[in-house]
Amino acid sequence: MRRILPRALEGYQWDGKDEFYDFNTAFRYMDGAAELYRSYHFKLLLVRRYVKAGHPSILVELFDMGSSEEAFGVFSYQSGEEEVAIGQGSDYGGGLLRFWKGRYFADVYAEKETSDAKKDILLLAETIAKNMRAGPKPNLIRFLPKEDLMENSLRYFHTHHVLNHHYFLSHENILHLGPKTRAVLATYSPAPEKGKTRLLLVHYPSTKEAQKAYNHFLQTYLPEAGATEGPVKIENGRWSAAKLHQRYVIGVFEASSEEEAKRRLDATQRNIGGR
Amino acid sequence: MEEGKPLTRRDFLRGTAYGALAARFPAVPGEQAEAQAKAQVVLIRDERVIDESGRINPNVVQEMLDQGLCRLMGEENPLQAWKRLVKPSDVVGIKSNVWFHLPTPNELEQAIFRRLIDVGVKKANIGIDDRGVLQHPVFKASTALINVRPLRTHHWAGIGGCIKNYIMFVSSPWLYHADACSPLGTIWSKPIVKGKTRLNILSLIRTQFYNRGAHHFDQRFVSEYKGLLMGKDPVAVDAVGARLLQLQRVAHFGEDRPLDQPPTHIFVADTKYKLGVSDLRRIDLIKLGWMENVLL
Numbered sequence: 001m002r003r004i005l006p007r008a009l010e011g012y013q014w015d016g017k018d019e020f021y022d023f024n025t026a027f028r029y030m031d032g033a034a035e036l037y038r039s040y041h042f043k044l045l046l047v048r049r050y051v052k053a054g055h056p057s058i059l060v061e062l063f064d065m066g067s068s069e070e071a072f073g074v075f076s077y078q079s080g081e082e083e084v085a086i087g088q089g090s091d092y093g094g095g096l097l098r099f100w101k102g103r104y105f106a107d108v109y110a111e112k113e114t115s116d117a118k119k120d121i122l123l124l125a126e127t128i129a130k131n132m133r134a135g136p137k138p139n140l141i142r143f144l145p146k147e148d149l150m151e152n153s154l155r156y157f158h159t160h161h162v163l164n165h166h167y168f169l170s171h172e173n174i175l176h177l178g179p180k181t182r183a184v185l186a187t188y189s190p191a192p193e194k195g196k197t198r199l200l201l202v203h204y205p206s207t208k209e210a211q212k213a214y215n216h217f218l219q220t221y222l223p224e225a226g227a228t229e230g231p232v233k234i235e236n237g238r239w240s241a242a243k244l245h246q247r248y249v250i251g252v253f254e255a256s257s258e259e260e261a262k263r264r265l266d267a268t269q270r271n272i273g274g275r
Numbered sequence: 276m277e278e279g280k281p282l283t284r285r286d287f288l289r290g291t292a293y294g295a296l297a298a299r300f301p302a303v304p305g306e307q308a309e310a311q312a313k314a315q316v317v318l319i320r321d322e323r324v325i326d327e328s329g330r331i332n333p334n335v336v337q338e339m340l341d342q343g344l345c346r347l348m349g350e351e352n353p354l355q356a357w358k359r360l361v362k363p364s365d366v367v368g369i370k371s372n373v374w375f376h377l378p379t380p381n382e383l384e385q386a387i388f389r390r391l392i393d394v395g396v397k398k399a400n401i402g403i404d405d406r407g408v409l410q411h412p413v414f415k416a417s418t419a420l421i422n423v424r425p426l427r428t429h430h431w432a433g434i435g436g437c438i439k440n441y442i443m444f445v446s447s448p449w450l451y452h453a454d455a456c457s458p459l460g461t462i463w464s465k466p467i468v469k470g471k472t473r474l475n476i477l478s479l480i481r482t483q484f485y486n487r488g489a490h491h492f493d494q495r496f497v498s499e500y501k502g503l504l505m506g507k508d509p510v511a512v513d514a515v516g517a518r519l520l521q522l523q524r525v526a527h528f529g530e531d532r533p534l535d536q537p538p539t540h541i542f543v544a545d546t547k548y549k550l551g552v553s554d555l556r557r558i559d560l561i562k563l564g565w566m567e568n569v570l571l
Binding site (some may be wrong): 027032033035096 | 490
């Protein structure tokens with residue numbers, strides 16, 4: 001990882017004191033915030049500080065996430081700021097740049113935000129990103145229907161904590177999410193007056209586990225659906241539905257109509273393929 | 276609402292979330308003290324507490340602490356109010372919070388320290404600590420605790436408040452991270468803290484109402500609310516704090532952006548561990564001082 005980071009750039013010098021944290025020691029660096037990175041199976045964190053006289057220090061937190069899927073996942077946890085075209089995805093706001101490329105996710109920020117800081121942060125990040133090899137996004141994404149999809153809404157994760165961050169479903173783990181499940185959440189916006197629809201696609205390690213999770217989900221969240229796949233009109237007048245397909249559970253939440261909920265379920269199933 | 280049924284988004288849409296939580300977490304007989312029928316929480320604000328250069332004014336902090344505590348204890352004089360909380364013979368741990376982005380203000384720690392000295396507690400019998408409390412001789416021998424920390428959102432617990440502040444009283448904090456940190460209330464029954472807490476204070480001088488970034492901190496989401504929230508009931512103080520952070524998000528974003536986790540642990544601390552009152556309808560909130568953008 002050290003080879004990815006430059007020793008000096010534009011008058012900034014590495015302070016020579018790299019810190020490394022692994023899966024078990026990350027708490028020492030970031031307290032409870034480490035749980036997020038642990039939920040994406042992160043391997044190693046390298047923290048490096050760059051100093052330059054008369055300028056605020058710049059800190060780089062470089063996470064080896066083990067795979068590009070996990071790097072994308074942790075990046076997708078938060079977005080919505082300015083895309084600054086660094087790496088395979090970036091997000092700059094409030095003096096903090098977040099980006100991912102290949103198996104790496106990085107935070108780059110100045111200890112104090114100044115007018116020059118953004119320029120320095122972007123330059124440093126660009127140099128770092130050039131030393132990384134690109135990798136693919138999670139496979140699950142290709143099963144999502146493209147129609148009305150808000151591209152920057154994609155979230156990839158494993159745990160129900162992260163699902164709840166994006167879309168609160170239940171304080172309990174009613175979909176049996178965990179380290180071995182892979183999930184993607186997407187937002188669809190057919191038209192402003194129709195509001196937003198969420199589509200959740202979860203892959204389980206086996207059909208048996210998918211079946212069990214699906215049954216529990218229907219029982220606790222959509223009991224009106226009974227043995228059918230819904231859709232069910234929920235309390236705010238919108239429509240939710242779920243479907244079990246092979247090792248996948250597909251959920252559509254708060255669609256504007258029964259037809260929309262069904263259409264998005266069916267399209268996802270078709271994209272996955274098989275019987 | 277069926278007992279044991281998980282709380283879901285649909286309960287919130289129905290407006291039955293509180294009832295759902297209460298049903299989900301039935302009381303454990305005999306565990307901790309009985310919840311108060313009603314709790315009192317005092318909010319005091321003063322716009323002078325942060326000066327133009329961003330420094331906290333220690334004199335204003337002292338005034339706020341004194342006035343707030345007098346009102347909470349129904350006393351005219353701050354020393355009388357403190358005397359009802361601690362005895363000169365007490366060994367007092369001030370459980371602070373050192374999170375470097377938003378620590379408990381030193382000015383507030385010192386204001387508490389000063390009043391403890393004023394009521395006759397020996398200097399050697401007062402300790403201020405956070406991460407070292409398990410090794411700190413004062414905390415190990417403590418007969419009284421003052422719980423003080425800033426109010427902020429917290430990635431894994433929903434909010435970082437008074438209940439969460441005691442996580443350093445256990446040697447493996449991560450074991451309490453399950454289910455949005457809902458087991459946090461159990462820490463309050465550990466011998467090192469059980470029955471010792473005399474006062475809970477949330478510093479609202481600066482609050483963090485939303486998370487972003489590696490450390491879940493972003494200066495843009497820090498508000499200079501310039502207040503203190505205090506009460507004897509940690510659950511009530513946290514419940515009001517959680518509501519304030521929600522209102523601050525609505526004021527800032529124009530909508531209630533969800534927390535990383537709903538602060539379930541506050542409800543659980545009430546309904547399961549009987550640490551206090553989480554139902555805002557049963558909390559008597561007394562507001563003092565500067566009222567501009569008070570939100571609550």
